Amino acid sequence: MSQPAAVLPQRFNFARHLLELNTERAAKTAYIDDHGRMSYGELEQRVRRFAAGLLASGIRREERILVVMHDTNDLPVVFLGALFAGAVPVLVNTLLHAEDYAYMIEHSGAKAVFLSQPLLSCIKEALRKTDARPELVVSGSTLGEQGLFDMADLLAAEPLAMTACANTHADDFAFWLYSSGSTGRPKGTVHSHGNLFWTAELYAKPVLGIGSDDTVFSAAKLFFAYGLGNNLTFPLSVGATVILMAERPTPQAVFKRLVEYKPTIFYGVPTLYVAMLASEELPRKEDVALRICTSAGEALPREVGERFRKHFGCDILDGLGSTEMLHIFISNRAGSVRYGSSGQPVPGYDIELRDDRGQPVAPGEIGDLYIRGPSAALMYWCNREKTRSTFIGEWLKSGDKYTMDADGYYVYSGRSDDMLKVSGQYVSPIEIENVLIEHPSVLECAVVGKTDAEGLIKTAAYVVLVKGQSGSPQLVDDLKAFVKGKLAPHKYPRDIEFVPELPKTATGKIQRFKLRALQG
Known part of the structure; x- marks a missing residue:
């Protein structure tokens, strides 16, 4: 197995790790959302205050909190504050229906739901469909409504000292993401503190070359595995600045931020790149400051990548990741981009293509994709059958079909059921x-x-x-x-x-x- 170069200590809390990395950047801007800026110093204070307020509210270590929030400066505070306190944030899609939230509240056993004010009516409807009664904590004004808590009240607590940070193990449950295929109930995918560390060390730093001088902007939201790395794990691991956007990532909304804030790294998905290139409002190369872009979620068509590079003079690094592996483990790289492929394995990850009998396939033949690497999820919560069929020893069966060419580039053939x-x-x-x-x-x-x-x-x-x-x-x-x-x-x-x-x-x-x- 490929051996990662970095060393991860056994006792490890990812939130504390990020705060300590950025102690010398207190005045630098960490986040810019639709309402204002938050410096690294303000981020640290809010994270430690939130952790203290969370514990004072009665949330105990390893208890889950459901997080249904738009991409604003409050969301990184909630996520990191929960990790700092030893609680387990469960990030969920803000575009779901009440029935979905009712299921997730019950399935996760969440003690509290942290939500953005515009989502309040949907969450209230979800609670009418379940016997669960978590506390509701609102980001944005609660207008004094009875039975609701305002996140501002939690942030009024005295900040926890760094020494009061939960003394977690690198393999402790840290957070969940819900993964769902085309059928069946969503699966609660459980990740550790160490998994966040490895995605930054193995992909963000060596493949993206992300650094403190970068400003990053992701169309994928924080509640997705892809967006969580793009908007939090990667930039905060190097002291970069992050642009957050609460609204839907339409081409016009994306263009506005590319031109106004001049991000150097943009993270998109194939359908968005197609829509951007088709728009009459596509900015000129001179109006943006992009040095690199990424794509994930589906295979990026060759023609789309080539047109984008021709227009902006910047490559899109197409790659393959998953909720179960937390981020990208096969990727193209600057200087060796092969459009039409997902690229080559990210060092630190091992890839195998196997036939229906579990035997390796020859180059050029279609096979089931298996991955081995240190960022693999621990399990699906309360779903032993699916856990055992996906997490097979050291390997994870992705459900994707791929071929590998003679040069070691992997080409997507579709999902197994497609x-x-x-x-x-x-x-x-x-x-x-x-x-x-x-x-x-x-x-x-x-x-x-x-x-x-x-x-x-x-x-x-x-x-x-x-x-x-x-x-x-x-x-x-x-x-x-x-x-x-x-x-x-x-x-x-x-x-x-x-x-x-x-x-x-x-x-x-x-x-x-x-x-x-x-x-x-």
Whole structure:
């Protein structure tokens, strides 16, 4: 197994670790949100005050608190303050429905819910659907409403001394993130204090080259594993400045911050990059200060990466990560970017591609992706069956299908449940999508399997056209011919349907299972 160069002590609290790293940066700006700035000195004081207020409120070590908050300066305070006190923050998506929050409150056994004021009505509705009665603590005015606590009251506590920080072990439960596939209940993914340390040491510093001079901005929110690293773990590990944005990451909202704050590192997802490049408001290269960008969540189409680099003169480092591994473990790197691939293994992580019998596959063959590395989650909470099928000894089975080329670059073939078998051969929907998006009329697309009258699987494509284009039988024929000219004959989409938009998750991932459901 690859050996990490850094040394992690057994007794380790990640919040204390970050505060001690930045003691000499008290006056420097740590965060800029929609309402103002917070220096590193203010961050430390608020974290230690929050930890004291949390303990005074009756929350004990290892008890969970649900965090349903927009990306504002209060969120890093809540997350780090909970770690400092030894409590376990459970970060959850702010775009869910009341039924989802009711389940998560019950499943996590949260003693309190920390939430942004605009989400209060949804959380109240969630509580009407469960017998659980956690305390509600609101970031933003509570307007004196009975039964609610204001986060400002917790921050009025005398700060805990550094010596009063919870004496946690590197392997202690630190926080949860909920991971969910296309079906089934969300899974409570339990991570340790040490896992946060390793993602910064193995990926952020050597691959991104992040430093104290950087200003970073992430379209992915803090409640996602990708966003948590981008917006907190990585920048605070080196003393960088972070731009937070509470609103949805539309191209216009992203452009505003790229131009106004001049971040040097931007973290996005493929669907956002597509929308940015298609926008008439795309800034000029001279209006921004980007030195590097990243992409994750889905494979970045080659054509999108090349167009972005041509326009901005800066590469997008496409990579693969997961909630279970906390951040990216396969990545492209500056100076060796190969668009159309997820890159090469990040040093410190081992990668294997295996067949259905668990045996290694040959280069160029599709296999199930397995990962081994020090940032792997500890378990899924109260889900032994799924834990045992995912965390297999030292290895984690990702559920992704990949191929590896002769140079050691990994190319995404799709999720295991997205793979198609056409004419007895595995077909990757991603491969077909990457060809379709090269056509000048195509903005976005998704490919799924469709069963024909004889019960055989054929490929079907859903296509979003660029602005000003309209679908026609002639364009259908052109797209089929375009794919036939680049791929094996059995791979071209037999059916092509033009749609105004594709169904997506809150992270921008295309929900192919919804498109499959349309096939009947």
